[in-house]
Amino acid sequence: DQQVKQNSPSLSVQEGRISILNCDYTNSMFDYFLWYKKYPAEGPTFLISISSIKDKNEDGRFTVFLNKSAKHLSLHIVPSQPGDSAVYFCAASANYGQNFVFGPGTRLSVLP
């Protein structure tokens, strides 16, 4: 039973445009969410977080939106750059960061 889903295995976007990566979850107890970026054969790098008391968090080109009623979060990257090409994982925790459940990832390709 997959508690965190990323239904798009891959996404291609033109350089300079917006990338929108989606994540859905089933456990209503999740209260803290993270997005990670991962290059092949490397460890994931933390990008941005959001807690359930917020519906939006911004950090530079990255914005995460949380819709609790829909159990859905999304990561917006504006503008997209070729260096953003990587696999993006969302992760959710039900106890404020003690243990996370990871989604399967979405591979983003930013085309020049």
Added chain:
Amino acid sequence: DGGITQSPKYLFRKEGQNVTLSCEQNLNHDAMYWYRQDPGQGLRLIYYSQIVNDFQKGDIAEGYSVSREKKESFPLTVTSAQKNPTAFYLCASSNPGLTGSEQYFGPGTRLTVT
């Protein structure tokens, strides 16, 4: 220069042998974690430790063992009982708190068992 180190980067073993993967952190984090990643899949939790001398099984602990004798170190042993040990193994650490905390990851160890 704080961070998490995992060694070695690549590891090759024969079937039936136990192998231990190293994970060290100098971030002064209380919690440490081991994940496994298989092609096309997300990260799956093997074991985690919230404090020295204590650890808990994750979702896929069978065939693995860990120890947490020091705050900085959380080695993972892949035993011969693990049926599909070939994978990319990631170690992480964090300081969970009331306001939440992200996990920081090491560079990973790719284990190949033949």
